[in-house]
Amino acid sequence: MVTIFADRMENTRKSFIREILKVTQQPEIISFAGGLPNSALFPAEELAAAAAKVMSEDAANVLQYSTTEGYLPLREFIARRYLEKNGLEISPSEILITNGSQQSLDLIAKVFLNKGDNVVIEIPGYLGAIQSFSIFEPEFLEVPLLDDGIDIDILDKTLSESDAKLFYTVPTFQNPSGITYSQEKRVGAARILEKHRVVCVEDNAYGELRFAGEDVPTIRNYLENTILMGSFSKIIAPGLRLGWICANSPIMEKLLIAKQAADLHSNYLSQRIICQYLMDNDIDEHILKIKDAYGSRRDYMVDMMARYFPEGISYTKPEGGMFVWVTLPEGVSSMDLFDLAIKENVAFVPGSPFYTTEGAGDNTLRLNFSNSDPDEIEEGIRRLAVCMKKLTS
Template sequence: METAFATRMRHVKKSFIREILKVTEDPSVISFAGGLPNPASFPVEAVSRAAQAVLAEDGASALQYSTTEGFLPLREFICARYAKRFGLHVSPEEILITNGSQQGLDLLGKIFLDEGDGVLLEAPGYLGAIQALSLYQPRFCTVPLREDGVNISALRDTLDRYGPKLFYAVPNFQNPSGLTYTKENREAAAALLRRHATLFIEDDPYGELRFAGEETPSMRQFLGEQSILLGSFSKIVAPAMRLGWICAKPEIMEKLVVAKQACDLHTNTFAQRVVARYLADNDLDAHIAAIRQMYKERSDCMADAIARYFPPEVRCTRPQGGMFMWAELPQGMSSMELFNEASAMRVAFVPGAPFYVDRTDAPTLRLNYTNSDEAAIVEGIRRLGRAMDEMLNGRVCCAQ
């Protein structure tokens, strides 16, 4: 008997990531593909101490069912952090703890999107957002990114033309491009958004990982309750804990709590209490400073290797933080073909296509620098440069 699936399942972009995993399973392959933090940054011993303390002092509560909203001391920590980082005052009632910020995307899709509703994304944009929101069958529109942030005139046109319900963006050290919106760009974007009913979803998993340049304000500071913030402990504590959050006004929070309860009752309480205890007993700022230093060194190392080994026709972003660089190949060059060439040379990356809603190929690619040591970065970039050279030369040959 054939199984009949829901229509929405036809709208999911087939993930190329599984193809990549097949390549990167081979330990001789140097991978810049995954979006993985460096495990050397995980506070393993401090987490172990926190787990012991939580279970010794409050084991029964830590293992019991709990409230959908999440563990109050953890939500209070998040509020205090917003106050410290941005002078932003939000209350714990405006914070819902989620299974990583990815779940925030699913819940927002669930409470906001009817089929055909407009959703504005950056191009390129976070592929996990494309996947999560696709399942609600919206009408996607996109706005291109520039060096200083979102393209303002394109944003104006798109808002006027499509009046999207949501605009999802990663203004700090964007995934995949590594770009950051300047303060001026944020102000200009917020001024446009204020004229529309579009809710701005500001996903900020990397914001604390700045290793160059100056801290920029949150869009929430310009947009107030027209902004919804997504945050995550994945890159500053540990991703396996699957702890993220949504910060939104109470009217939205009420619907989110209903949706979250239907989805999975609540987020893992043991993990919430362990991380809350870790944060209470340790110096998070010192821990983040160490991660920033580590990622700065890897980023510098990759930038230097790129300058040395990539053909001059290939342009790369130079991030001020976060985990990714973005390379643009000469127009018409296929990053899917480059992926195959590079795989043969035992180096992997994510080709650009999955970061767009409407492409099967693109002359762009994402490089992660946080999860390889410096020797592997230099050797991997050397191999990738050779693969680029061979394709460029081959292409010239074919054209003659």
């Protein structure tokens, strides 16, 4: 039968998380599934004030078309912050404002990937990147994560045996595992990528959300041939849909062409509101509130897992971000666990969608701690533990 759809759509899966979220809209379900910031921490009043100010003072311009690159004062703010926080000297001309990190991934893939090209990814890897890249039909090369970051030896071997163009990584509070690369792993990865002339795509969506341990430099600090991605979704609000890409001039030139073809420019009203908010408020003070809230929720979730989970269950203890990664005993399926748990009105994301190899990660799962209060965390973990005991016994 002749199909009217492009071949690429046959090989791109639905987002498993988005499908789960349809189920978790039911109020009786305790959900650890979504990667959702806590809405109680959104600076709603401050954003409303910023929006009112922008509209009252400059509505004619705010509601008009704008430049593809994005609002210059906002790009200048991002550039200053890179210098202050990371010691990186980046020009505003090397920054492109996007409609969230997901569009950043799409534009990068459009610029670099032909069908069959090799892309190296961490395993487990960010599901949104896997889905976005899959549209362009690459060959994924998986490199496992260890407790302190990517397996350097396997990364080197993989790049030696392939002609990979890109290495995609979330080195700080990785989604889904919560793992953070050590400084040694960052330096090692940078040297290997430089040796093989592979572009690093460093997604730093969670980097500001550290609530334990010490900050470490970005991979970009050690490797100039790095595309940096950032987002306002985790530190302000995701509904405004604003992120950015930072890249050198030759790459930025291609990204701008792809962006123009996609949507001309990102939501200009959102850009102006966020920029006004940043000018009128102390973003570091706001981020500190988020970190305190998330840190206490992570501590409580880990404490409840230690109290209720049966023996043989291991889990990460992230120093920041929004996720805990759980590993069940070999042979115990997280999909089977999900089926039991949803009957008990608790949800999570099974681990398999975070792998590109069929059947891999079947005994793993991701839990989100940022969007639940302590009572929900304890009750949800208790219910989940009951289901685990049924499977493991």
